[in-house]
Amino acid sequence: MTTPAQFRQSVRNGAFRQPTSGYCGDYAQANLVILPQQHAADFLLFCQRNPRACPLLAVGEPGQWSLPKLGLDLDIRTDIPGYNVYRNGDLAAQPVTLHELWRDDFVVFAIGCSFSFEQMLTDAGIPLRHVQQGRNVAMYRTDIVNQPAGPFGGNLVVSMRPMKAADAIRAIQITSRYPAVHGAPVHxxxxxxxxxxxxxxxxxxxxxxxxxxxxxxFWACGVTPQEAIRHARLPLVITHQPGYMLVTDIRNADLAAF
Amino acid sequence: MTTPAQFRQSVRNGAFRQPTSGYCGDYAQANLVILPQQHAADFLLFCQRNPRACPLLAVGEPGQWSLPKLGLDLDIRTDIPGYNVYRNGDLAAQPVTLHELWRDDFVVFAIGCSFSFEQMLTDAGIPLRHVQQGRNVAMYRTDIVNQPAGPFGGNLVVSMRPMKAADAIRAIQITSRYPAVHGAPVHxxxxxxxxxxxxxxxxxxxxxxxxxxxxxxFWACGVTPQEAIRHARLPLVITHQPGYMLVTDIRNADLAAF
Structure with a gap:
C-alpha cells in the first residue's frame, strides 16, 4: 500500500505524471492555486465568501512552498504531477516543476476536492455513473453568481452525478458531513x-x-475558483492541471465535521 | 406558555377536545397504539423492522397506563383528546376516556410524529405548503412493502411535502438528525x-x-402502523384519533441523534 508520502516522492522524482484519481483513495487530494501575495488577500476573501465551491484545506505564508498541515515532507514546487501557468488569463506553460518559476511572494492555496466525497459515496455502495462509464464527471456553469471579492467573481460551476432517489438522499447525508470537500449538494x-x-x-x-x-x-465544484482566476486575467497564476491533484496526508475520514 | 403537563391536564379535565397540531410546539407529540398483550410482541417486532414508519418513543408494561418516560404525571387513559376503538378492524367507538375499557393486559405504544420535524423545518425557515394552505398533509399508500411481523404487514404510507431543491436538501439534513420522528425522507x-x-x-x-x-x-408516515393494525383485523385495538395526539414532555430538540 503506497502512502501519500511515498506517492508524492514518486511524483517528485518524475516517475508519476498522470491524473491522480484512484491513487491513495483513503486520503484527501487537493486543488492547487498559487498567486502572488498582491492578490492573495482577495482570493482568500473569495474562498471565504464561496465556501461550498472553494473549501480551503490550507493556505501558506508568502514564499512558503511547504504545507506541513497537508504533509510534513510536502514540497508544492515538485509534488503535483502537472502544473498550469496562466499569464493574463491564458495558459502559457505546463512545467513539471516550479523550481524556476518560484517567487518569494507566492502564496499557496489548497482547496478540497470531490474525490474525497466520491470515495465516501463509493464506500457506502452508491454507484457513480461517470466512474462506471470510465468518464470524467460532468460539470456545468450555472446562473448562480458567486459572491465577488476583488477581481474574483463569475458563476458557480457544479458537478453532476445521477442517482436513484434513495441514493441521492443517502448521498446528501454523507456529503453533509464533509464541508471541507464541497459538502452537501447545492441542487x-x-x-x-x-x-x-x-x-x-x-x-x-x-x-x-x-x-x-x-x-x-449537483455539487459545487472546484472548477469554480479556476474559472474565477482565469477570468480575473491576473498577470501570473499557477494551478494544478485538472485531474493532476496534490495528494495529502489527510485521511478523508478525518475531514468529517461530525 | 402552557407546559405539556398543563396541556395534558386540560385534556384530562375535558376542556380540550381538538386536534393538537400547533400546541406545545417545542415538545414531541406521539401516535398512540394500545393492543392486548397477546399481539404486543408481534407489533413490537413490526416496529423494529419498519423503524422509519414506526419509530418507537416508548412502550409500556402490560396494564401500565403511565409512561413516565414521556411525562411523569401522564395517564394514557385520559390524556389524549380523542380515541378510536377498533373491533375486528372496524371503528367501533370514539370514547373520551379509556377508564371503562382499560384492561390489565393492555400494552401502550407511543410512536414518533412528523409534527416534531415539521417544527424543526419551520424553525429553519423552510415553508410547508400544507400549513400555508391550512390543509392536512398529503399522504399516499406506496408500493413499498413493509417487513411483516405476525399479523402486521401492508405497504408503507408516506407523507409528501413539496419544496424547492435547496430546501429539500436542507430538509434532508435536518430530518436526518431525528430518526425518532421518521428521520430522513424515503423518496x-x-x-x-x-x-x-x-x-x-x-x-x-x-x-x-x-x-x-x-x-x-416523501417521508415515512405514522399512518403506516395504523393501516397495518386495521388490516390485521384484531378483535380489539385502540389508537388516538388522527390529529388528536399525545403531547409529551420530550423536547423536540432532545430527539436529535446528533
Missing amino acids: LGDPELIGITDVAQPDYGDAVDILPDEVPV | LGDPELIGITDVAQPDYGDAVDILPDEVPV
Whole structure:
C-alpha cells in the first residue's frame, strides 16, 4: 500500500505524471492555486465568501512552498504531477516543476476536492455513473453568481452525478458531513432551475447518461475558483492541471465535521 | 406558555377536545397504539423492522397506563383528546376516556410524529405548503412493502411535502438528525417510482399544489402502523384519533441523534 508520502516522492522524482484519481483513495487530494501575495488577500476573501465551491484545506505564508498541515515532507514546487501557468488569463506553460518559476511572494492555496466525497459515496455502495462509464464527471456553469471579492467573481460551476432517489438522499447525508470537500449538494432535479439548459452538453468533463429512475444531483465544484482566476486575467497564476491533484496526508475520514 | 403537563391536564379535565397540531410546539407529540398483550410482541417486532414508519418513543408494561418516560404525571387513559376503538378492524367507538375499557393486559405504544420535524423545518425557515394552505398533509399508500411481523404487514404510507431543491436538501439534513420522528425522507422526485400514480389524489389528508420549481419530498408516515393494525383485523385495538395526539414532555430538540 503506497502512502501519500511515498506517492508524492514518486511524483517528485518524475516517475508519476498522470491524473491522480484512484491513487491513495483513503486520503484527501487537493486543488492547487498559487498567486502572488498582491492578490492573495482577495482570493482568500473569495474562498471565504464561496465556501461550498472553494473549501480551503490550507493556505501558506508568502514564499512558503511547504504545507506541513497537508504533509510534513510536502514540497508544492515538485509534488503535483502537472502544473498550469496562466499569464493574463491564458495558459502559457505546463512545467513539471516550479523550481524556476518560484517567487518569494507566492502564496499557496489548497482547496478540497470531490474525490474525497466520491470515495465516501463509493464506500457506502452508491454507484457513480461517470466512474462506471470510465468518464470524467460532468460539470456545468450555472446562473448562480458567486459572491465577488476583488477581481474574483463569475458563476458557480457544479458537478453532476445521477442517482436513484434513495441514493441521492443517502448521498446528501454523507456529503453533509464533509464541508471541507464541497459538502452537501447545492441542487437536485430540474437542471434548468440553475441555468443549465442542456444537461447532455456539459461545459467541462464528459456527459453521462441519466436513467429514467434517476435524479441529477449537483455539487459545487472546484472548477469554480479556476474559472474565477482565469477570468480575473491576473498577470501570473499557477494551478494544478485538472485531474493532476496534490495528494495529502489527510485521511478523508478525518475531514468529517461530525 | 402552557407546559405539556398543563396541556395534558386540560385534556384530562375535558376542556380540550381538538386536534393538537400547533400546541406545545417545542415538545414531541406521539401516535398512540394500545393492543392486548397477546399481539404486543408481534407489533413490537413490526416496529423494529419498519423503524422509519414506526419509530418507537416508548412502550409500556402490560396494564401500565403511565409512561413516565414521556411525562411523569401522564395517564394514557385520559390524556389524549380523542380515541378510536377498533373491533375486528372496524371503528367501533370514539370514547373520551379509556377508564371503562382499560384492561390489565393492555400494552401502550407511543410512536414518533412528523409534527416534531415539521417544527424543526419551520424553525429553519423552510415553508410547508400544507400549513400555508391550512390543509392536512398529503399522504399516499406506496408500493413499498413493509417487513411483516405476525399479523402486521401492508405497504408503507408516506407523507409528501413539496419544496424547492435547496430546501429539500436542507430538509434532508435536518430530518436526518431525528430518526425518532421518521428521520430522513424515503423518496423524492417522481412519485410513480414508489407506486403513486396520481399525486393530486392522496389516499389520506389533502392534496396540495406542487409548483414548477419544486420537488415532492416523501417521508415515512405514522399512518403506516395504523393501516397495518386495521388490516390485521384484531378483535380489539385502540389508537388516538388522527390529529388528536399525545403531547409529551420530550423536547423536540432532545430527539436529535446528533
